[in-house]
Amino acid sequence: MDCQNVKSMLSALQDRDMSGLVPESEQLPLRRHLAGCRDCSLHAGQLDLVRHALRARPVRPMPAHLAFSLRAMASREAARRRRYATFNAWLRHRLDHISLSINNLMRPIALPAAGGLASAVILFSMVMTNFQGIVRDHHNDVPLAIATNPSMKALLLDVSDAEIAVDVFVDENGRVIDYSFPEGFGTDNTSEMRRKLENSLLFTEFNPATTFGQPTSGWVRVKFKSRSQIDVKG
Amino acid sequence: MQPARNTHELGGETASPEWPGWPGEECLREALRSGCETAYAALLERFQAPVFHLVQRLIDDPNDAGDVTQDVFFKVFRNVGSFRGQSSLKTWVYRIAVNEAYNRRRWFGRHRRAEVGLQPEEDGRDYLDSIGDPARSPYDLTLNEEWKSAIGKALAGLNPVFRSAVVLRDLEELSYEEIAGVLDVSLGTVKSRILRGRESLRKALVEQMEPARGYGFNPQPAGD
Known part of the structure; x- marks a missing residue:
């Protein structure tokens, strides 16, 4: 074993436990060489000293x-x-x-917002009291709807007990001009019934249809249910 | 690692000697992942001082050790969820510490070197100088100072790759296998780095402490 080989093993010698680092067969020759070779022994001593100095180097506590x-x-x-x-x-x-x-x-904005809302409600209610009564309904107001249907004002003569429906054409003066039976109504279409119906219609008063407030002619459906019940459908 | 006979029973489960109060490292890892305060405290208790000292030995400016230690634990806490236990917790934490110290050295090399301090250092004295030691003579103190300075210079001049291997072995006393895990290299590479690191340190110290200066580098160290 020469000095070069020994120096390469000195690091392992530092670790004390050379198992795995230096083959077992070479450990005894290594120690014998170190005992006899001053140069290698000095080298090993220097390595020891380095290790010792490293360990002795102070570190700051955490x-x-x-x-x-x-x-x-x-x-x-x-x-x-x-x-x-x-x-x-x-x-x-x-x-x-x-x-x-x-x-x-x-x-930050809750208090100002609540205060503002409360102030607005109070001020609004105070101001709105001054506007009461300005807008009022008039009894003779003309309905301003675009178009209305004719309606029955009064029935002066009844027809019969039979239930019957009839479409009536009313002119702009509220008078009956014509009538017809709608599909599915007026099954008792006899001459007797027609005579009674015409008499009834003759003595019935109608409100005429209107367009933009002006009276005009129009159809209205009148349904006779019994002696006292009459439905009018425009 | 302590022998198995030192284990004791804890709540029906065997407590780990490495982690007092915990059945084992796996259990601690799970607790860390779930955000258990006690587990975090146990991790800090076990590693904060060793990591601080390791970092201090690996970087050039010990004043940065605190910052680097905080960076290390920040990374540990952030990444503990993705740590699957391929290595031991100790190896993993030390690996992060070595990498962070290496990054700090690189950063120091790039940025701090160009900085110029407004106030000069106080004669290079640190806190240890203010601690009295009546047992030592002025000659011993001078020699000790020279030694400290020489070791510091030798360590600072050492290649970071070798430095981390030597520090982990000689100061932290990790096994070769643990160092291989920390540095993520093979066992042969670890042996080679330790050998070359020690040899570089020895040469640097021999050059600094030549007999002409009056301090011989002889193999009979004085007791510290």
Whole structure:
């Protein structure tokens, strides 16, 4: 074993436990060489000294504020991890966050907004009392609808007990001009019934149809149900 | 690692000697993932001081050790969810610490070198100088100072790749396998880096402490 080989093994010798680093068969020759070779022994001693000096090199103790900062960071990160651990936890966190944001947003304007609304209500109610009675209905107001249908004013003569419906054409003066039986009504279409019906219509008063408030002619459906019940449908 | 006989029963489960109060590392990892405060406290309790010291030995400016340690634990906490236990927690944390220290050294090399301080250093004195030691003579103090300075210079001049391997082995006393895990290299590479790192340190110290300056680098170290 020459010095070059020994020097390459000296690092392993530093680790005390040479198993796996120096083959067992070479460990005894290595120690014998070191005992006899001054140069290699000095080299090994220098390596020992380096290791010793390294270990003796002072290190600063960890500052207390650093430990405190690390603990705070750990707590913050643990809380953050808990927030994202499950979907429900994440959802709860988001809802809390939104609720807090809305609270923070609304809190500064809540009082001014409530005060403003209350002031507006009070002022509006005070002002509106002055406008009462300005708009009123008149008994002779003409309806301003675009078009109205004729309507029956009074029935002076009844027809019969039979239920019958008839479409009546009323002119602009409210007089009956013509009539006809609608499809499906007036099954008792006899001459006797027609005579009674014509007499009834002759003595019935109608309100004429109107267009833009002006009387005009139009059709109206009159339904005789019984002696006392009459339906009028325009 | 302590022997198995040191394990004790805890709530019906065997507590890990590495993690007092926890049945095992797997359990602790799960607790960390779920955001358990106690687990985070246990992790800090176990690693904050070793990581601080490791970082301090790996970077050039010890004043930055606190910042780097915070960066290390920030990354640990942020990434513990994706850590699947391919290695031990210790190896994983140390790997992050070594990488962060390496990044800080690179950053220091790029930015801090160009900075000029407004106030000069106070004669290069640090807090240790203010601690009295009546047992040592002025000669011992001078020699000790020279040694400290020489070791510091030698370590600072060492290639970062070798430096991390030597520090992990000689100061942190990690096994070769653990160092391989931390540095993410093969076992052979670890042996080679430690060998070359130690040899570089020895040469640097021999050059600095030549006999002409009065401090011989002899193999009989004085007791510290």
